[in-house]
Amino acid sequence: MRRVFIYGAGEAGVMVLGEIRKRPGENIAVLGFIDDDSLKRGSSIEGVEVLGGCSMLRAAIRERAVNEVIIAMPSIRKPIIKQIVRICRSEKVKLLIVPSTREIIEGTVRFHQLKEIDPSDLLIRDEVIIEEERIRESVQSKTVLVTGAAGSIGSALVKKLLNYSPFRVIALDCNENALFYLLRDLEWSGTGGYARVVPVVSDIKDSHLASDVFELYKPDLVFHAAAYKHVPLMERNVRMIYLNNVIGTFNILSLAALYGVERFIGISTDKAVHPVSVMGKTKRVCEIMIQAFVKKGLHASSVRFGNVLGSNGSVITVFKRQIRRGGPLTITSPEMSRYFMTVDEATSLVLQAGTLDADGGVFVLDMGQPIMIKDLAESLVILSGLTPGRDIEIQYTGIRPGEKIHEELFYKEKSVRSVFSGIYVEEYDIPDAPFLERIESSLDCIHTMEDTEILQLMDEIIEPHYAQKETAVAG
Numbered sequence: 478m479r480r481v482f483i484y485g486a487g488e489a490g491v492m493v494l495g496e497i498r499k500r501p502g503e504n505i506a507v508l509g510f511i512d513d514d515s516l517k518r519g520s521s522i523e524g525v526e527v528l529g530g531c532s533m534l535r536a537a538i539r540e541r542a543v544n545e546v547i548i549a550m551p552s553i554r555k556p557i558i559k560q561i562v563r564i565c566r567s568e569k570v571k572l573l574i575v576p577s578t579r580e581i582i583e584g585t586v587r588f589h590q591l592k593e594i595d596p597s598d599l600l601i602r603d604e605v606i607i608e609e610e611r612i613r614e615s616v617q618s619k620t621v622l623v624t625g626a627a628g629s630i631g632s633a634l635v636k637k638l639l640n641y642s643p644f645r646v647i648a649l650d651c652n653e654n655a656l657f658y659l660l661r662d663l664e665w666s667g668t669g670g671y672a673r674v675v676p677v678v679s680d681i682k683d684s685h686l687a688s689d690v691f692e693l694y695k696p697d698l699v700f701h702a703a704a705y706k707h708v709p710l711m712e713r714n715v716r717m718i719y720l721n722n723v724i725g726t727f728n729i730l731s732l733a734a735l736y737g738v739e740r741f742i743g744i745s746t747d748k749a750v751h752p753v754s755v756m757g758k759t760k761r762v763c764e765i766m767i768q769a770f771v772k773k774g775l776h777a778s779s780v781r782f783g784n785v786l787g788s789n790g791s792v793i794t795v796f797k798r799q800i801r802r803g804g805p806l807t808i809t810s811p812e813m814s815r816y817f818m819t820v821d822e823a824t825s826l827v828l829q830a831g832t833l834d835a836d837g838g839v840f841v842l843d844m845g846q847p848i849m850i851k852d853l854a855e856s857l858v859i860l861s862g863l864t865p866g867r868d869i870e871i872q873y874t875g876i877r878p879g880e881k882i883h884e885e886l887f888y889k890e891k892s893v894r895s896v897f898s899g900i901y902v903e904e905y906d907i908p909d910a911p912f913l914e915r916i917e918s919s920l921d922c923i924h925t926m927e928d929t930e931i932l933q934l935m936d937e938i939i940e941p942h943y944a945q946k947e948t949a950v951a952g
Contacts, residue, residue: 479505480543482534484561485550486510486517486527489575493549494523508541513557531557535564544864548574566856569864605842605899607825609641611832615698615740616641622696623648624681624729625703627655629788630744633824634700635659639670641828647694649677650703681725684732691732699733700827701726701743707790708754709877715755715928722759723935724923726766727916734775741777742831743767745839747816747884749781754879758935762916764839765938768905769913771837779839780830783816783847783884785823792850796857804869806854809876814847814883826900833895838904840895841886912938 513530626648748757
């Protein structure tokens with residue numbers, strides 16, 4: 478039997494109770510309402526007792542042997558959801574949620590509509606709030622180039638940029654199919670943003686093609702999101718990731734400097750901190766390269782991410798696919814942890830970084846404590862209405878090539894706060910070095926270089942810049 482608590486003793490909760498009672502064949506027993514309104518405690522609704530609020534949820538679950546909680550509060554606050562998620566995960570209790578406020582208002586909540594919680598609710602910390610007007614001032618009436626515009630971050634960035642009234646957004650990607658679907662999304666959204674997006678099928682690895690884009694559109698701002706990112710896969714494809722991530726970034730930086738763009742923002746990763754993977758090394762080289770171009774007069778910075786919840790190929794999407802197939806969920810190590818952020822946070826951080834004066838600096842979001850991957854897996858199973866270890870097996874497969882057990886966000890133990898709460902910056906004074914010339918000259922021999930030679934070149938660039946100097950940032 479499904480022994481259920483309904484969290485929320487309001488209109489939505491009563492609707493859910495009614496739907497359950499219409500289906501006696503489902504074998505569901507509603508054993509109580511949970512509600513944080515102290516005035517409702519001890520009362521009875523449709524014959525079901527209101528037991529109390531979130532503070533007593535864990536004890537009530539144990540006392541009444543509840544195996545499922547249904548959240549029926551469309552206006553429930555994020556911190557409360559996070560508490561419920563943590564309790565249900567630790568007690569191995571299934572968790573579902575009613576659809577949306579609209580269905581509640583229309584009175585159309587149906588039992589079959591109950592769904593899983595958004596992955597962002599798995600974050601222990603609160604999401605970072607950005608300063609909208611400052612972003613609008615930096616973007617309004619500008620021509621903005623987004624490379625990698627059809628990827629998870631790039632496409633979200635294109636959509637978010639349209640909220641700030643740019644003159645136009647140049648959406649550049651070599652994946653014409655994904656670019657097509659981005660345009661369809663914009664067209665179907667009905668916002669009119671489609672008319673301000675110029676789709677460009679091109680390749681940042683080809684400097685001549687990239688140059689044509691700058692010559693034709695003369696962008697004011699550049700957000701460089703194009704990159705190969707899958708760590709184990711790219712361990713076997715060293716030449717291609719070097720060409721795309723390093724040479725491609727060099728090409729876009731060179732053109733940004735040549736055409737005098739107002740601001741260049743490069744997207745990096747926590748895997749660039751003390752990198753062991755090929756992908757991490759390419760991204761660290763790009764961070765250093767951006768600093769070198771700043772010395773040549775370009776206004777540029779990097780933004781360093783952790784893992785992005787729900788991005789293409791991310792652990793969330795992999796786990797969800799495995800859950801739909803009935804398992805097992807595969808995790809490399811029970812000790813594995815990662816920093817996570819939402820797509821919305823990631824794009825907001827990029828846009829906010831574009832308004833800050835910290836040329837050459839690396840902006841990093843305060844992502845709280847890292848999340849254990851096994852805890853994330855168990856939470857997703859529970860939020861899918863299943864029980865870990867019973868309905869879905871979890872298997873450990875071993876560390877893959879290029880992976881770390883734990884990632885780091887900073888080179889230093891303590892970095893400097895920016896003027897925005899929750900955003901930090903590492904700022905470096907890099908020594909003069911001829912590595913830009915070495916990167917440029919590698920183009921002439923990249924097709925004959927061995928993987929070991931490419932890796933050695935990147936190591937020689939990275940090694941002198943491990944120990945860096947922190948300085949404060951003026952906003």
